[in-house]
Amino acid sequence: MRKISSISSLLFLLAFTLFFASNSFAQDAKAGEKIYKANCTACHAWDKKLTGPALQGVTDRVQAGAYGDVDGWLKAWIKDNAKVRASGDAYGNQVYNANAQGAMTAFGFLSDAQLADLVAFLYVGPSKPAVDPNAAAAVATEVVEDSDSDLWMILIVIGIATLIIVIFSGVNRSMKNAANKKEGLPLEDGKSFWEATGNWIQSHKKLSSIIGFFLVLVLAKIGWDALLGIGVYQDYQPKQPIAFPHDLHAGKNEIDCKYCHSSARTSKTSGIPSANVCMNCHKAVTEGSRSGKTEIQKLYDYIGWNPDSMKYMTADGKMRNDTVIEWVKVHNLPDFVYFNHSQHVEVGKVACQKCHGEVEKMQEVKQFSELTMGWCVNCHRETEVNFAGNDYYIKIHEDAKKEFKHKKDFKFTVDKIGGLECAKCHY
Ligand code: HEC
Ligand code: HEC
Ligand code: HEC
Ligand code: HEC
Ligand code: HEC
Ligand code: HEC
Structure with missing residues (x-):
């Protein structure tokens, strides 16, 4: 027995080491990506x-x-x-x-x-080719960590461990029973799985602590990877209820982003315009150059506009002006992150395109940036605070210049006003 269990613990160690060596190599490049x-x-x-x-x-x-x-x-x-x-x-x-x-x-x-x-x-190199941002047919791609293979590995390891425990406890029992028979003692019944496991752990303390240790490691690693992968949806481009084209509106017709996303100036969110805003133009514009009447008709259907009678009235003659178009949210920071548009757009004078890409060239918007913590923090490290016309900062800037005047090429970047403080971005 002693011999068998020490051989099996060696085998276990070997298997775990191999598993870890190969797994961690593959993970390195993935984490690096x-x-x-x-x-x-x-x-x-x-x-x-x-x-x-x-x-x-x-x-x-x-x-x-x-x-x-x-x-x-x-x-x-x-x-x-x-x-x-x-x-x-x-x-x-x-x-x-x-x-x-x-x-x-x-x-x-x-x-x-x-x-x-x-x-x-x-x-x-990258695990899959980058998606061309201008490809009209670009499909929704979600860059989400795939930890399936890890899960399978765990399941297999747990399976093998259980099998060995069960087999050993079985072997153990039949050996004991053989001895009991010889001496005329009562035979042991088959034990429940948990009892058998408990007994096995009792009699193989070292081996089971090794297994336990590795299982904890594997679980911790999977948990960590999953955490890092949560919510990274770069290039996310969901299907929208109306194929609203940014390129035709913001590009070809040069409508200002803030005409529709007016709250970007004053509040935390940029907001999506209500159907009424669309109707400022679409009472008159009934046809688009790309989709003709079909997509604009969907807008009319939502809001209940009858383009022939020019009234808010649906086909069945009812007044209807309360339907909300259920746009699918493209960008979605986790709830524990605080992000404020006006801080960036108004105070910081950061262009929408810096974070959202050239939306005016996109037929359908997609998530351009990663929206990871690294992305926010990096920009705060690199971007200088925009002082021009920003009274708020003039005094801070004067003080900073005094304090850092010995540094020849001092840059007053966002991190110097606290842009790296956890609490600024996390509730
Ligand atoms: C005519 C109105 C209009 C104009 C002008 C406009 N947008 Fe939009 N925008 C919308 C509508 C409607 C949606 C929701 C549908 C969608 O996601 O395509 C949207 C969605 C977005 C989204 C994705 C929001 C999300 O769900 O996360 C971003 C980012 C965006 N717009 C940025 C811009 C930028 C930058 C500009 C200027 C270059 C701009 N928009 C100009 C109407 C407009
Ligand atoms: C510093 C980067 C940055 C800039 C600049 C920026 N955005 Fe955003 N935008 C974001 C992030 C991050 C989100 C996701 C917010 C969330 O999920 O809470 C977002 C979300 C949005 C949304 C979805 C609705 C919302 O408010 O959550 C719209 C629409 C949008 N931005 C439009 C704009 C427009 C228009 C401009 C320029 C006037 C702009 N953004 C400038 C980073 C930026
Ligand atoms: C400031 C004026 C204006 C506003 C506001 C506006 N549009 Fe438009 N829209 C236009 C113009 C102009 C066209 C024709 C563009 C073209 O085909 O060149 C158009 C075209 C369209 C098309 C058809 C594009 C195609 O495929 O051919 C759709 C769909 C559309 N708009 C939806 C909306 C929605 C939804 C809103 C509100 C969120 C909205 N528009 C707000 C001016 C506007
Ligand atoms: C394109 C560059 C850029 C990106 C990306 C960016 N920021 Fe900023 N951020 C700025 C600038 C510039 C300021 C300074 C604005 C000002 O003058 O107060 C700022 C300021 C802030 C502040 C206020 C800091 C302070 O000390 O007052 C917070 C909070 C903040 N950003 C959060 C975020 C979060 C969260 C993200 C990511 C989701 C993000 N930012 C992404 C450029 C960026
Ligand atoms: C602000 C722009 C910028 C960023 C961000 C940046 N790089 Fe670079 N990188 C450059 C430039 C420009 C060069 C060419 C050398 C130079 O001019 O300094 C370069 C050169 C390199 C080289 C040498 C290339 C060669 O052909 O031999 C490597 C490797 C490299 N970068 C890796 C990275 C990695 C990894 C990151 C992210 C952690 C990164 N860079 C982020 C701009 C950047
Ligand atoms: C400039 C904004 C910003 C600052 C400063 C910041 N975070 Fe974050 N943090 C974020 C964003 C955005 C995410 C969401 C990333 C995602 O969804 O991938 C995040 C995610 C996290 C997570 C979840 C794990 C992950 O990577 O998704 C932890 C933990 C965290 N931050 C801790 C901190 C701590 C600790 C600090 C201070 C040292 C800090 N953060 C400072 C923006 C910030």
Whole structure:
């Protein structure tokens, strides 16, 4: 018995180690991809040049120089590329000059583990090709972590563990019973599953604590991954009750965003215009260049407008002016996050497009940004507070200039007015 159980604990250890080694390698690149999307895609694409070079093949072209190996160079570069360049690194300066000295941001806040994940990602690249934002046929894609494979792994592990427990307790019992028979003692009955498990754990304390320990680890990891993946829905583009085209309204007809989303100026939310706002124009405009009368007719059906009699009256002759068009919400921050439009649009003078992309070119809006914490925080680190015409900040700015005047290129970014404080964004 002793021998069997020590062999089985060895096997267990081996299986768990293998499982973890392979799993954590795959997860590294996946975790890295998330960090990449949250921090790097503003300037980098995988296969084309944006502000920064395409990152495809970067692990092949980097020359490590004094940093020993490619990984070491990449980590140092991402952490603080200016430092790498200042150290006289030949490759770093070469890329810098090749990109018209457009400086990359420093990512000193990434931990060593996150850097390792990022580098693992740079070796393998994105898990699926990016969706072209202008493709009219772009389907709704949800970038959600897929932890199914992990769940399966757990189930299998639990299954195997149970099987072994049951088999061993069975073997144990029949061996005992064989001995009892010989000595004429009463035979033991088959025990309930839980009893058997309990007994087994009692008699295999070491092995069961090892199993317990690994199960806790696996569960913790899955929980953590699930947490990080919650609510990341970049490119989300749900089907709307009326195919409302932003490109024709805000683009071709140059209607100001705030004409329809007027509350962006004054309140936390931007709001969606009510059907009455649509009717300011659509009493007269009964036809669109793309869908003819069909989509605008849906608007009339909602609000009960009869374009022939020019009255709010449905086909059955009833007055109806109370129906709400049930637009499907595209953007959805979790409830524990506080985001305020007017703070950004009015006070901060941030353009809608910075966060929502070129909505005026989209036939149907989709979620352009990640809306992750990394996304918010990064922008707060990079964006300078807009002082022009902002009396509120003039005094703060004067004070700051005094305090930091020894720093030559001091930048008064949002993080310096508390834009990184947890409580500013979390209730
Ligand atoms: C603000 C824009 C910007 C951001 C954000 C940015 N980069 Fe860069 N990156 C650049 C530019 C520009 C270069 C070219 C070198 C230079 O001019 O500094 C570059 C160069 C690089 C290089 C070397 C490329 C080569 O061809 O050898 C790597 C690797 C890199 N970036 C990785 C990253 C990673 C990873 C992130 C996210 C953590 C990131 N960058 C975020 C702008 C950016
Ligand atoms: C003529 C009115 C109108 C104009 C002008 C307009 N929008 Fe919209 N917008 C809507 C309507 C209606 C919806 C809801 C339907 C949808 O999501 O397509 C919407 C939805 C949105 C959404 C998604 C909201 C969500 O559910 O999360 C964003 C973002 C947005 N608009 C941004 C803009 C920006 C930026 C501009 C200016 C470039 C603009 N809109 C101009 C009417 C308008
Ligand atoms: C700093 C980034 C940022 C800017 C600038 C910005 N938005 Fe938003 N917008 C967001 C975020 C984040 C959400 C999701 C809010 C939520 O779910 O609570 C959102 C949601 C929306 C919605 C959905 C309804 C709502 O209020 O939740 C509309 C419509 C919208 N924005 C329109 C606009 C328009 C129009 C402008 C420019 C006048 C604009 N936004 C500027 C980040 C921004
Ligand atoms: C300021 C005027 C104005 C407002 C407000 C307005 N529209 Fe329009 N809308 C137009 C014009 C002009 C067209 C024709 C655009 C074209 O085809 O070039 C149009 C076209 C359309 C179309 C047909 C587009 C196609 O597929 O051909 C739909 C659907 C539509 N609007 C829905 C709405 C809805 C819903 C609202 C309210 C949320 C709204 N509009 C608010 C001016 C407006
Ligand atoms: C495009 C850049 C950008 C993005 C993205 C962004 N912000 Fe901001 N944020 C700003 C700017 C600029 C200000 C400063 C406005 C001002 O002058 O008060 C600001 C200010 C704030 C403030 C007030 C800070 C203070 O100390 O007064 C909060 C809270 C805030 N943002 C939350 C968020 C949240 C939550 C998100 C993500 C959902 C986000 N922001 C995304 C640019 C951004
Ligand atoms: C500028 C705004 C901002 C600041 C500052 C901020 N957060 Fe967040 N945080 C967010 C947003 C937005 C999300 C939602 C991310 C998502 O849905 O993916 C979030 C999510 C989280 C989550 C859930 C886990 C996750 O990643 O989804 C935790 C935990 C959290 N924040 C803790 C903190 C702590 C602790 C601080 C202070 C050190 C902090 N946050 C500061 C905007 C902010």
